[in-house]
Amino acid sequence: MNATPPAASDSGSWEASGESSVAVNANAGIISTGPGATIYTAPAVQLPPAQGVTGPRGQSNHNLPRPPSALFVGRDDDVTRLGTALAAESEPVTRILVGLGGVGKTSLTLQYAHRYRAAYTTVWWITADNPDAITAGLAALTSRLLPHLATPATTNALAEWAITWFQTHPGWLVVFDNADDPSHLAPVISQLDTGRHLITSRRTAGWHHLAAPLRLDVLSPNDAAELLMRTAGRHNVSERLVVAELAAELGHLPLALEQAGAYVHNHAISFAAYLERVRRYPARMFATAYAGSTDRRTVARVWRVTLSTIADRDPLAVEILRTLAWFAPDRLPQELITRIDDDILAVDDALALLAGYSMITLARPNLRVHRLVQAVARTADPADPLRTEEAILVARDRAARILLDSLPGGGGSEGESGGASIAVPQWEEWRTLRPHIEAFMDLVPREEDSADIAVVLHETSRFLLDQGHVTQAARYSERALSARERVLGSESPDTLSTRNQLGNIYRAAGDLGRAIPLYERTVADRERVLGADHPDTLSTRNYLANAYRDSGRVDRSIPLYERTLADRERVLGPDHPETLISRNNLASGYRDAGDLPRSISFFESTRDRAEQALGQDHPRTLLFRNNLATAYEAAGDLDRALPLYERTLGDRENLLGATHPDTLTTRNNLAGALQDSGGLHRAIELYERTLTDSERVLGLEHPRTLLVRSNLADALWQSGDREGARSLWESVLADSERLLGDDHPDTLLVRSNLAGALFGTGDAERATELWQSVVADSERVLGTDHPDALLARGNLARVGHSVELSERALADCVRVLGDSHPRTLTARRDLALAHAAAGDPMCAIALCEAAYHASVQVLGADHVRSRAIRSSLAGLLRGLIVRVPPFDGGASRKVLLNGG
Incomplete structure (x- = not known):
């Protein structure tokens, strides 16, 4: 059948040509052709004028x-x-x-x-x-x-x-x-x-x-929970928490909430059961419409249409969306996604397309993705060609590489020596990246961790340790170690690096029972794999010595410090920064062992070498100067400690800033020295300023912030504000137990301080209970001969002025710390007071005089311990029983040291 249109000059008629053909200019009926066909035509429909037709009413x-x-x-x-x-x-x-x-x-x-x-x-x-x-x-x-x-x-x-x-x-x-x-x-x-x-x-x-x-945005959390319960036909108050959790899991999206509520209602299951199902079988649950519904829309079906449209226009956009599915839904820096493709303009176009279809929200410099969009995008579905398992795994690997490439300071730079702290200027970048790392790690099964993921875990554990998040740091480091052992082998240098880092975390957590064996094994393996003189081997040996020092095993820490120093001097040179760190740590070991003259000598030589090799204003030089001041203070030489603290504080403020963590350390220490020297008013002002800055810079829950709060409580106690100090120690103890654990050394210290405050305010019964727990926990966690355990037993003996317990505490101090250690001197004074309380004043006076003369000889007449013993002796000579606070200065306040 052929039809020829009319020529331009024709009147408009059409002509047909060929067998069984027809030509129609206008038609309102049926036309059929062929042998015997009948043709019906009708005139065109004439609709009435629209303006004359009235609209529907009512x-x-x-x-x-x-x-x-x-x-x-x-x-x-x-x-x-x-x-x-x-x-x-x-x-x-x-x-x-x-x-x-x-x-x-x-x-x-x-x-x-x-x-x-x-x-x-x-x-x-x-x-x-x-x-x-x-x-x-x-x-x-x-x-x-x-x-x-x-x-x-x-x-x-x-x-x-x-x-x-x-x-x-x-x-x-x-x-x-x-x-x-x-x-x-x-x-x-x-x-x-x-x-x-x-x-x-x-x-x-x-x-x-x-x-x-x-x-139009999603519902508020409260409205989302209400919609979920209404759809399910339940309003059980006891289910409110799990309803809120389920609503959050569904991103407060109305369609998903109605889908979930209807499923709960029709299948007669609990909200908790639905939550477990949607986490375990996401693909099926997102695609399931509820029985009896005339609306067959589901989350998966609604978005599948949109994704197909997007994929037809730009396949890169779908790849980006699958990658975004592995990060946190909010505040994702757009610059992270630019790493997905070398063509930045193509990425810009893809993001604009996704935003144009509401799959993401662009709020420069960040973007946001609904958590359910993410859940669907990373859930494989055999029925959806855009969500194959292979495509989703490729996106997961791409997300891991993006995180690795985005690590502040460059991914995989795992230097250990001299402390592995993250540079402060990088903190903000880390804090921006952290929620996306956490989201990724929560989504990836541990057994599927790749080498790239292990690097991200390792580096993130370092940042978390710096920020005081010890528990999460340990979890990430343990996971990194497991991945590296599986992927790289137990003797890979990277595996050993992670094991060393895990030891650092255990040590920071006060878990020396796990830290020391881990360090010992890593030292042995590094000596075998890398060699005894490799810098990383020396680094682990240094950390092991630190752990021995923390455990009170001076007999093992000092020889190891000395060996490591000798090796670093030979391998790296006497003025290398890591060699200077070894000198600093050996000096700290001597300080904790009570050998203050040798400690001061080493600190002074370390400072002098650093000033010559690194310069007067180098951060390491200021570190050594701060630590030298702590040795002067420990020796009671406040005439040298205070000016050195003041100078170091000024230099750190000029070089690092007034709120840098190192500056806060020196300000805390200066406040303590002022407290010992009688400058209590200024000490409290410095503690309060340091606490404010620590809370803002480090966070309310950082271990150092907790220590500054405890030190402030000590100063308040000394100023006569007994109730204020007691209340502050109560709050610090609650936070320490929650954040650090009941057995952390800092928690035990605060518990001991609170016991002293309780005793000083007349609550002897509760004070005794607390000190008994400190003794038991210190001996269990740190060992019976740890200096903190000795102090705890001494405090418990002083509560009841028990001669027997005081004699045992003195004997332990002499055996473990030596006859002239500052704590041994205090233990002698305590034994004297116990004899006085038992009715033997002559013996008490003789013991106290001996303790005072020994303290003057070791520490000097103006040392805070010497003054305390002299005050006790004066009281005995007046025929009085002097009841000193069971936690003298130095026992309750913690000086902060820098260094590795």
């Missing part, structure tokens, strides 16, 4: 697809906002409601349309996801207004008539629901200028020539 002035929802929760303000936006006096008015699929745009619009239907002459609902649907929606109005039309016209003709009707009948509202492309609506809206247009769309971009979009 309850029939709409075609809204559903009644208002009985489950409409938490959107009243949004309905009001929408009504205000549509109430502008000028016409036409176009408003565009945009948001993620499933967020409730259609439900909100439907609720508004029902609530304000009487305000419009006609409310007409059109599905607008494609041009044909828009045309059909307009044509449906004509069919409604002309129900007795005997012969149907074409859909296009009916739609054109509807447009004419809208133009001649003002006061209407037309809803274009689920519009996908602004260009599909523009030709229609441009002709409709006598009413209101309300558009809903997942797309946020491309509407600027029509109107500024109004964004």
